[in-house]
Amino acid sequence: MVETLLPLAIGLPLIGAVTLGLGGLFIPAIREARKFIGGLATAFIGVSFGIFFWVFLTYEKPLYVLSWDWFNIAGQAIPLRFGIEPLTLWMSLIITGIGALIHLYSIGYMAEDPGAWRYFPYLNLFIFAMLSLVLGDSLPLVFLGWEGVGLCSYLLIGFWYADMANARAAQKAFIMNRLGDLAFIAGAIWLYSETGTLDIDRLGQYMYSGDVAMGIGLLFFIAATGKSAQIPLYTWLPDAMAGPTPVSALIHAATMVTAGVFLMARLDFLLNAAPEVLMIIGGIGTATALLAGLIAIAQHDIKKVLAYSTVSQLGFMFAAVGAGAYITAIFHVFTHAFFKALLFLGSGSVIHGTGTQDIRQMGGLRRFMPVTGWTFWIGTLAIAGLPPLAGFFSKDEILSALYARGSAGEGVYYLYWGVLLGVAFLTAFYMGRLTWLTFEGAYRGTGHPHESGPVMTLPLIVLAIGSAGAGLVSLPAVIGPSWLRSSWLGKSVTELPLQELAHSTEIVLILLSVVVALAGLLASWLMYGKGGLAAETRLRGSLGRFYDLMAEAMRIDSLYNRFIVRPYEIIADAAKDIMSQLLGRLLPGSLASAVKKISHLLRSAHAGYVPLYLAYLVGLGLLLIFWVTSG
């Protein structure tokens, strides 16, 4: 029964994308039925989620469905199949669950947009690509999804393509992702040449030598930095907010950026064999978290703050991967999906209600839009890590995993832990700043803000409940066993063995993270809760030029432009000049004169004198006869 429904769960988003897309393309009349298209698209994802949830409830053992051979040449077959096991099923639940809520919200958000008929098929395709990425048990299928989400993000970031800036952002996202994809292909080829298979299930049973695991692990990590926006390939994500806001929610919460973290957890067998790679991953994650956290403080665009906070939280996840605690990383993916979707959808509601994205033009919005305001507060407190909201549990688990790794003798993890504790403070601070400036104090704008309709507020409420309660699936060891680790993900993900911390140490660590979160929120209240926008000028005054640097995103983009894009353009120009000289002058000149000379020679044979042609004919006939008889 389940086996028959699973292909449906995987296929429904694709069916939705194809039917709605082709329908809108060929029957212009239904383009106007935006609510109908949106409702149908939402229903497809909702049903898919329902099936996955049912499979989850009745789960007993791994299931493999839809298996076939991609090709089979000279005994080399590449089999493809989808695998349902705890990790992939868990991700599918996040993708379709959060995805369905974002679809529902989009019906309200896109109600006035004439392009909605394009929007919903893209959204459905996005979900399908992501499902293929996580459920694929063969690397080619994972890669199909990997490229698919890249394509869909390109289509959706550049959804309003008439604006050049959006089109550029879409191209930037696509190209930066392609850099990572290259590493993915290289890693997959290396794996195949090493093991002769691309089935993840079978790859996991292979023993890798340290060097091979290190090389392949690094390649896949580079791939992950593209999708999951880590240094050095993170700059596309803040620009990706050029698309409609629900798309940002989808990219930042349910799909796309979670792919890299997921890939790390999926390839646990490789990383476990390469501790050096784990150390690098931890370092990159920590550095990314710090960099993005600093940038987020000085942004004035509500979506930019959230985008950098995503980059920062992804840094936390990679730090967890670096500690070998893959389940913890997935746990943070899970809780982050709730509050980041909530925050982005909330910001969409704000943008919808005020018509601006600049928090300097907002303020006091909670009075105008109470549902958005209260749910946004819950999201803020959750991401800041205030107990008992979801973000507290996952962030605390990450920090204690790093601390435990440090106390096991690898000192560099103490450094990661210390830095991330600081970033946790930054998180609480910049999120507090954002929320105080947006929802509290006096309204500074000129418009008439209004609350959004129930189609948009309902997902907010559901996500707020999730943000509050999602942490309960994995409690700290002091309180009780973590359900997620011991009874669910532990079945399919093998973490690096971690020395358990003494309970007293763990309680101190928990208290420390609570204190840090509270301190960040308190600092933001002291500055922005009391001082409002005036505090911004004070902050700028005290930080001086560093503030400008943060506001300009550390000028990483211009750095990339100067050291990568510019040299590339110079080389391209030079190549163009060389080729135009070679192909445009030199080659045609000599070629043409040679052809001309030969032609002149041959021309005399073509006299137009009929008897001469006849003589050729006879000569040729004689030659033929000679050739036939002599042979």
Add this chain to the structure above:
Amino acid sequence: MSVELLYGVLSLSVCLFALGLLALMLRRNFLLALLGVEMLINAGNLNFLAFARYHNDATGAMFVLFGICLAAVEAVIGLALAVRLFRAHETLGFHAITSLRW
């Protein structure tokens, strides 16, 4: 029919063919070239007949009927061409008919 006679007839046929070919290549007039073609066809016919008799097989003789038809058709088309060519060039000398060259 003896082998010697066959050789004799075949030699005659070859001579006829060679004469026709020479006429085609050397005569500078379209009409005379047409006559050359006529000789070529008849050389072929003669060849057919010689072998038909030698093998006592009527198939060769039948081909000759086709050959004669072919010659007739060739003459019709050739003469029609000659008329058209003369109207266009006011001569039938090959030296003037060089429009095959660009």
